[in-house]
Amino acid sequence: MLLIPCPWCGPRDETEFKYGGQAGIESPTDPDALTDEEWVAYLFLRDNPKGPFRERWYHVAGCRRWFDRTRDTFTYEFLG
Amino acid sequence: MSRLATGGSRIDRARPITFEFDGVAYPAFVGDTLASALLANDVTVVATSIYDGRPRGIFSAGPEEPNALVGVEWPGGTTESMLRATEVELLDGLSAWPLAGRGRLEAEVAPGRFDHRHAHVEVLVIGGGASGSAAAIAAHAANPDDRVLLLDAEPESVGAPGGSGVPPSGAGIERLPATTALGVYDHGYVTAAQRHPTPRTEGRLWHIRAARIVMATGATERPIVFANDDRPGIMLASAASSYIAGYGVRPGTTAVIFTTNDTTDPVAADLATAGIALAETVDARRGEVVVDTLADDAGRLRAVRIAPLDAAGSPDEARVREVAADLLLVSGGWNPNVALWSQARGTLRFDDALQAFVPDKPGPFRALEATGRAAGVIAGIGMVALTWIVPPLTGDDWSTHYVDLQRDATAADLRRALGAGLQSIEHVKRYTTIGTAADQGKTSGVVASAIAASLLGQEVGAVGVPTYRPPLIPVSFAQLAGRDRGLLLDPTRVTPIHDAHVALGAVFEDVGQWKRPRYYPKPGESMDDAVLREGSATRSAVGVMDASTLGKIDIQGPDAGVFLDRVYTNTFSSLKVGSCRYGLMCRVDGMVFDDGVTSRLADDRFHMTTTTGNAAAVLDHLEEWIQTEWPDLRVRATSVTEHWATVAVVGPRARDVVATLAPDLDVTAEGFPFMTWRDAVVAGIAGRVFRISFSGELAYELNVPSWYGRSLWEAVLAAGAPHGITPYGTEAMHVLRAEKGYPIIGQETDGTTTPQDLGMDGLVSKKKDFIGRRSQRRPDSVRPDRKQLVGLLPVDPDALLPEGAQLVALDADLTRVPVPMLGHVTSSYRSAALGRTFALAMIKGGRDRIGERLLAPMVGGGTIEVEVTGSVVFDPENRRRDGELNEHGQPAT
Numbered sequence: 001m002l003l004i005p006c007p008w009c010g011p012r013d014e015t016e017f018k019y020g021g022q023a024g025i026e027s028p029t030d031p032d033a034l035t036d037e038e039w040v041a042y043l044f045l046r047d048n049p050k051g052p053f054r055e056r057w058y059h060v061a062g063c064r065r066w067f068d069r070t071r072d073t074f075t076y077e078f079l080g
Numbered sequence: 081m082s083r084l085a086t087g088g089s090r091i092d093r094a095r096p097i098t099f100e101f102d103g104v105a106y107p108a109f110v111g112d113t114l115a116s117a118l119l120a121n122d123v124t125v126v127a128t129s130i131y132d133g134r135p136r137g138i139f140s141a142g143p144e145e146p147n148a149l150v151g152v153e154w155p156g157g158t159t160e161s162m163l164r165a166t167e168v169e170l171l172d173g174l175s176a177w178p179l180a181g182r183g184r185l186e187a188e189v190a191p192g193r194f195d196h197r198h199a200h201v202e203v204l205v206i207g208g209g210a211s212g213s214a215a216a217i218a219a220h221a222a223n224p225d226d227r228v229l230l231l232d233a234e235p236e237s238v239g240a241p242g243g244s245g246v247p248p249s250g251a252g253i254e255r256l257p258a259t260t261a262l263g264v265y266d267h268g269y270v271t272a273a274q275r276h277p278t279p280r281t282e283g284r285l286w287h288i289r290a291a292r293i294v295m296a297t298g299a300t301e302r303p304i305v306f307a308n309d310d311r312p313g314i315m316l317a318s319a320a321s322s323y324i325a326g327y328g329v330r331p332g333t334t335a336v337i338f339t340t341n342d343t344t345d346p347v348a349a350d351l352a353t354a355g356i357a358l359a360e361t362v363d364a365r366r367g368e369v370v371v372d373t374l375a376d377d378a379g380r381l382r383a384v385r386i387a388p389l390d391a392a393g394s395p396d397e398a399r400v401r402e403v404a405a406d407l408l409l410v411s412g413g414w415n416p417n418v419a420l421w422s423q424a425r426g427t428l429r430f431d432d433a434l435q436a437f438v439p440d441k442p443g444p445f446r447a448l449e450a451t452g453r454a455a456g457v458i459a460g461i462g463m464v465a466l467t468w469i470v471p472p473l474t475g476d477d478w479s480t481h482y483v484d485l486q487r488d489a490t491a492a493d494l495r496r497a498l499g500a501g502l503q504s505i506e507h508v509k510r511y512t513t514i515g516t517a518a519d520q521g522k523t524s525g526v527v528a529s530a531i532a533a534s535l536l537g538q539e540v541g542a543v544g545v546p547t548y549r550p551p552l553i554p555v556s557f558a559q560l561a562g563r564d565r566g567l568l569l570d571p572t573r574v575t576p577i578h579d580a581h582v583a584l585g586a587v588f589e590d591v592g593q594w595k596r597p598r599y600y601p602k603p604g605e606s607m608d609d610a611v612l613r614e615g616s617a618t619r620s621a622v623g624v625m626d627a628s629t630l631g632k633i634d635i636q637g638p639d640a641g642v643f644l645d646r647v648y649t650n651t652f653s654s655l656k657v658g659s660c661r662y663g664l665m666c667r668v669d670g671m672v673f674d675d676g677v678t679s680r681l682a683d684d685r686f687h688m689t690t691t692t693g694n695a696a697a698v699l700d701h702l703e704e705w706i707q708t709e710w711p712d713l714r715v716r717a718t719s720v721t722e723h724w725a726t727v728a729v730v731g732p733r734a735r736d737v738v739a740t741l742a743p744d745l746d747v748t749a750e751g752f753p754f755m756t757w758r759d760a761v762v763a764g765i766a767g768r769v770f771r772i773s774f775s776g777e778l779a780y781e782l783n784v785p786s787w788y789g790r791s792l793w794e795a796v797l798a799a800g801a802p803h804g805i806t807p808y809g810t811e812a813m814h815v816l817r818a819e820k821g822y823p824i825i826g827q828e829t830d831g832t833t834t835p836q837d838l839g840m841d842g843l844v845s846k847k848k849d850f851i852g853r854r855s856q857r858r859p860d861s862v863r864p865d866r867k868q869l870v871g872l873l874p875v876d877p878d879a880l881l882p883e884g885a886q887l888v889a890l891d892a893d894l895t896r897v898p899v900p901m902l903g904h905v906t907s908s909y910r911s912a913a914l915g916r917t918f919a920l921a922m923i924k925g926g927r928d929r930i931g932e933r934l935l936a937p938m939v940g941g942g943t944i945e946v947e948v949t950g951s952v953v954f955d956p957e958n959r960r961r962d963g964e965l966n967e968h969g970q971p972a973t
Contacts, residue, residue, distance in 0.1 A: 003267035003289065013269075013289075018700065020708075027709050031854035039854055043669055056708070060700060066707045075425075075444035076266050 020056030088328025097172035130181020135379030137312025144522035192282035204290035208232025211452025212296030263550025313381030332407025342462030430541025486517035576789030617806035631695025637715035670855025725789025763795035778963025821951035877916035
């Protein structure tokens with residue numbers, strides 16, 4: 001079980017969190033300007049790197065705040 | 081009797097006890113294990129092997145035991161279906177029985193007490209031997225403020241000779257006796273099982289988070305593989321020393337030692353003190369090996385066959401000799417216990433001097449160390465011979481060369497696996513099952529790797545060992561569950577009115593964690609009858625239901641209206657204070673996520689309702705968008721589900737009931753129209769009344785602070801009594817809403833359903849953006865053959881379609897599979913109002929099929945023919961919602 005560094009509560013067990021997937025996916029400001037392919041890419045396509053990955057977490061059973069963290073997907077280390 | 085007159089550091093000879101094995105009573109002492117006590121009573125055959133049915137004895141003195149599997153009944157009556165005799169600490173009155181390789185899980189819930197505890201420490205030391213004790217003491221000395229936790233698999237500390245090095249519990253070091261680490265997970269997380277932490281508690285599961293972990297897990301002696309190496313009387317050499325020194329037990333009378341190293345030297349000395357004759361020491365380093373064993377009629381070891389190796393390394397058939405012995409002590413070397421190290425993703429290397437895998441580098445959790453024998457420091461082992469397996473004396477029969485005693489897997493199985501072309505040790509493990517039994521291959525795993533390596537012509541280090549996985553030792557489901565079972569498995573949520581439902585004889589159903597009344601049967605009444613009665617009473621007079629479980633979210637802030645416009649498919653910013661609106665909520669993929677009525681309480685405040693089971697998910701959804709996408713919006717969302725008790729008064733007589741309860745409230749259709757709400761005092765309680773309806777009937781949803789929920793319910797029943805008010809449950813509620821074509825999100829929908837599929841285009845704004853809008857224009861979202869919500873009327877008005885039934889064309893050839901499926905039934909009921917059955921269904925291009933007939937093939941044969949209708953099968957004109965009566969005093973229909 002991961003020990004996730006919540007910026008508000010400190011390190012807490014993974015079971016207190018909900019995973020939010022890749023961070024930094026920008027919501028299109030004008031969805032109608034996008035082709036179907038571009039919209040589908042925004043909806044469904046995500047990076048899957050081996051190594052550092054910026055991710056979103058929701059401390060649902062704690063402070064209920066969303067935050068981003070970088071984690072190595074191979075070693076599971078939180079990098080910042 | 082093989083109990084020695086003196087000796088036995090672990091037993092208390094002043095405290096004799098009695099136990100039973102296989103129906104026979106035997107004496108023992110406090111401190112004995114079941115294994116030591118059996119050996120003390122000359123019980124050497126204690127189990128039968130799983131597939132080959134061979135008699136088996138006690139092979140070890142520790143958790144690595146592959147053979148001596150027993151069922152146990154503790155003195156308190158708790159039974160354990162499968163334990164290792166070497167790990168059962170005897171209690172007076174314990175009863176055990178032999179197993180044939182495996183136990184059978186008890187069908188009954190284990191009555192014993194099990195619990196969980198959590199610990200957070202700076203230093204965790206796994207292992208209570210000399211190295212572990214020293215590590216704990218050193219850690220404490222280095223930083224006295226650190227919390228140091230020591231897991232000791234032994235019940236009594238044997239940390240150092242005379243106990244001098246034993247760390248005291250308290251004062252910064254806590255020692256958990258009889259505790260074995262089960263698994264090491266990410267970020268210093270360790271689980272451990274403790275046996276009998278208190279006299280009344282059978283087991284405790286520890287959840288430990290450590291900043292630093294010291295592995296002092298010791299080493300396990302490994303056997304050598306030869307023909308008939310599994311007989312009772314054959315054991316690991318160090319086990320004999322343990323039984324002699326620890327328990328004052330003589331495990332045999334005449335012994336042969338078969339060794340590859342020097343650690344058997346002190347064993348020979350222990351045999352002498354116990355009066356066991358050492359017939360011969362066969363040292364592989366001197367070119368001699370044990371090639372086979374012989375048994376007596378009971379299958380016990382009777383003699384050992386020994387031969388020198390010839391120049392080619394094969395046993396010399398011409399020079400075999402036979403030595404009588406009832407004890408064969410084997411030592412093929414020592415494996416550091418690296419399973420937990422490996423679970424922590426520490427790397428291993430093969431040490432040529434030790435001929436064993438030893439810890440190399442820590443993994444991502446860097447504060448990981450190994451110490452003592454676990455680190456490969458095996459005192460007095462000397463040079464280790466490269467002898468893992470002794471070939472058959474003649475021929476090519478490897479079928480009694482047991483490698484994994486618990487799985488009855490042999491060298492013949494290994495040779496077959498490699499002959500089949502398998503090369504990876506992971507594949508070999510799965511093919512042969514070596515290492516997959518409850519003992520996880522503690523004595524067989526590395527041996528199997530070495531044999532595979534020699535057959536492959538590779539180095540053992542290159543072949544490696546299969547992945548070590550938790551749990552390190554078997555752990556019962558009861559212990560994993562702890563107290564999280566029965567009522568404590570998951571919280572049970574009940575409304576403030578719950579006790580009244582119980583008193584009315586309600587049958588409850590689970591909706592998420594909530595208990596909701598499903599129906600209220602009268603004596604002798606079936607569910608169908610009760611549901612028809614409740615629905616009929618509600619449509620003809622007045623019904624009442626507890627709607628308190630509905631999710632309620634308080635939305636506040638100057639931008640609340642803008643926020644709801646983005647969250648719902650329809651517009652809320654234009655909603656007037658005092659009004660209510662049904663809203664549909666989608667995910668960004670365009671699919672329906674939730675629905676409910678939201679009311680405007682003030683310019684900057686809305687009261688949102690959600691489906692019962694989805695309340696938490698909706699709040700999380702709102703929080704995500706507020707926090708991550710629209711932090712500029714001045715809006716906050718707070719759950720108030722349990723703040724309010726909600727009682728829905730429903731039916732043509734509802735106005736009379738509410739008028740009685742709230743004399744100051746204008747309840748007329750003109751003064752209090754549909755889809756509005758009012759502050760009101762109801763039954764003397766200040767609350768809110770909403771004129772919303774989930775049945776199509778005139779309805780008032782009375783909301784009061786939950787403390788007053790029960791009072792309100794009783795007041796409603798009293799005020800409604802003259803009108804025959806009838807409490808109804810979720811089942812009747814479902815029928816009433818389905819008659820009106822109101823979908824249940826999660827029943828009609830399944831996460832691939834758009835508002836358009838539900839026929840709710842009218843609720844989808846064309847003028848504003850909202851979550852999911854763009855996705856609803858995707859080509860897949862506008863396919864003409866998408867499943868759409870429709871109603872179904874079975875041609876036989878008494879035929880009830882099973883929910884989930886598939887629908888096919890009327891002329892479909894049911895003999896040609898696959899039969900093209902057109903859709904499925906989502907809800908199906910008997911309707912009191914229609915006097916017949918009906919259903920809702922999701923059907924491909926369904927709205928264009930209205931009037932068509934389809935078939936629902938039944939499991940087990942037969943079909944039900946149905947006619948497709950619109951989704952609203954009752955009062956499609958909504959003439960009943962204001963409850964006006966016609967000239968005959970009946971509701972206008």
